[in-house]
Amino acid sequence: MATPASPAPFALGTFSAAGEPFPGLVVGDRVADLSQALDWRPATTLAVLDRWAGALPELRRIAEGTQGWAELEGLRVHAPIMPRQVFQSGANYRQHVIDLAVAHRPSDSEETEEQARARVAGMMDQRAREDQPYVFIGLPSAITGPQDDVVLPSWTTQPDWELELAAVIGRPAHRVSPEDALEHVAGYTIANDLTARDLVFRKDMREIGTDWLRAKNAPGFTPLGPYLVPAEFVADPGDLRLVLKLNGETMQDESTKDMIFDVARLVSCVSQTTTLLPGDLVLTGSPAGNGMHWGRLLRDGDVMESTITGLGTQRTRCVAE
Incomplete structure (x- = not known):
C-alpha cells in the first residue's frame, strides 16, 4: 500500500496590495488569496481560525493547487492575526532569570557569582516542578x-x-x-x-x-x-x-x-x-x-x-x- 503524501508545508498571513488587507496562504514565495479561495465572511485569518478543524483540509487542498497564486514580493505583510486576547x-527562561537574579544580588553579598548561579538554578528547577x-x-x-x-x-x-x-x-x-x-x-x-x-x-x-x-x-x-x-x-x-x-x-x-x-x-x-x-x-x-x-x-x-x-x-x- 502506498504511503499517503505529506501535506505541502504552508503558512497563513495577512497581506495587502493596493486595497484592503486579505488573508493569504503562503507556500514558498507565492500567496493564495483566501478571501477568494474560501467562501467565508468576514475574510480574515481570525475567521479561518474560528473554523480551524474544518479549514485545515481546505487549506491543504489550496496548498497543493496550481491556480490563483500571486507573488509574495510586492505585497505588504501585516500582522498575521488580530487576536481577541x-x-x-x-x-x-531559566538562564535569563538566573542572569537577572545574579546581576541584582546585594552588593554586600558574600556569595560568589558561581555560588549565586547555583543557588538560583536550584530555585528555578524547584519552580519548574512545583510552581505555576x-x-x-x-x-x-x-x-x-x-x-x-x-x-x-x-x-x-x-x-x-x-x-x-x-x-x-x-x-x-x-x-x-x-x-x-x-x-x-x-x-x-x-x-x-x-x-x-x-x-x-x-x-x-x-x-x-x-x-x-x-x-x-x-x-x-x-x-x-x-x-x-x-x-x-x-x-x-x-x-x-x-x-x-x-x-x-x-x-x-x-x-x-x-x-x-x-x-x-x-x-x-x-x-x-x-x-x-x-x-x-x-x-x-x-x-x-x-x-x-x-x-x-x-x-x-x-x-x-x-x-x-x-x-x-x-x-x-x-x-x-
Missing part, C-alpha cells in the same frame, strides 16, 4: 506588522526588546490539562514584546508592584509575524532557536529548551482561569540578552531582526516619536 508570560507560570494580559491594540516601524514613545527612556515564541489558539480551551493543551494550538508565530523598562515598577507606590499596562502596551509595541505556521509543520516547539539581532549584532540567541514552563503548561495554566479562544495569543517569555543585560536600550534608527526556527523573519525599524 493576548496572554504574556514573564520570567520563563507568571502570566499577565496584553492588549491587541499593541500589535503591529513584522515590517512596520516601531514608534518609541517620548515618555519612556528605556525601551527594550523581547523576542518570544507565540502560540496561536485554534480551538477553545478551558481547564485543559498539559497533556491535552497542544491539541488546542493551531500554530506558532514570532512576537517581539517590547517593554518600557523604566515604567515596569510603579515609582509612586512600590507596593502596587508592576505596571504592565504602560510598560508593554503602547501602539506598535508587539510586532507580530510574519506568518502563522500551523503546528503540524513545527516539529517541536520545545526545541526552536530564537535569534534577535540589533543593527546586525546578535543580542539574543537561545533555544526554547531553556523555557521553565513549556507551551503546553502555559496554555493549560491560562485555561484554568479563563477560556482561550481561537486566534488568541499565548506569548511564552523571552530568553537572555535583552537590552538591560547589554546596557543598551533601543534608540531612533535602530533595526531589529528577529527569527525563530521555521517561522520566518521579522524586521522592524525604531522611530522616535
Whole structure:
C-alpha cells in the first residue's frame, strides 16, 4: 500500500496590495488569496481560525493547487492575526532569570557569582516542578506588522526588546490539562514584546508592584509575524532557536529548551482561569540578552531582526516619536 503524501508545508498571513488587507496562504514565495479561495465572511485569518478543524483540509487542498497564486514580493505583510486576547508570560527562561537574579544580588553579598548561579538554578528547577507560570494580559491594540516601524514613545527612556515564541489558539480551551493543551494550538508565530523598562515598577507606590499596562502596551509595541505556521509543520516547539539581532549584532540567541514552563503548561495554566479562544495569543517569555543585560536600550534608527526556527523573519525599524 502506498504511503499517503505529506501535506505541502504552508503558512497563513495577512497581506495587502493596493486595497484592503486579505488573508493569504503562503507556500514558498507565492500567496493564495483566501478571501477568494474560501467562501467565508468576514475574510480574515481570525475567521479561518474560528473554523480551524474544518479549514485545515481546505487549506491543504489550496496548498497543493496550481491556480490563483500571486507573488509574495510586492505585497505588504501585516500582522498575521488580530487576536481577541493576548496572554504574556514573564520570567520563563531559566538562564535569563538566573542572569537577572545574579546581576541584582546585594552588593554586600558574600556569595560568589558561581555560588549565586547555583543557588538560583536550584530555585528555578524547584519552580519548574512545583510552581505555576507568571502570566499577565496584553492588549491587541499593541500589535503591529513584522515590517512596520516601531514608534518609541517620548515618555519612556528605556525601551527594550523581547523576542518570544507565540502560540496561536485554534480551538477553545478551558481547564485543559498539559497533556491535552497542544491539541488546542493551531500554530506558532514570532512576537517581539517590547517593554518600557523604566515604567515596569510603579515609582509612586512600590507596593502596587508592576505596571504592565504602560510598560508593554503602547501602539506598535508587539510586532507580530510574519506568518502563522500551523503546528503540524513545527516539529517541536520545545526545541526552536530564537535569534534577535540589533543593527546586525546578535543580542539574543537561545533555544526554547531553556523555557521553565513549556507551551503546553502555559496554555493549560491560562485555561484554568479563563477560556482561550481561537486566534488568541499565548506569548511564552523571552530568553537572555535583552537590552538591560547589554546596557543598551533601543534608540531612533535602530533595526531589529528577529527569527525563530521555521517561522520566518521579522524586521522592524525604531522611530522616535
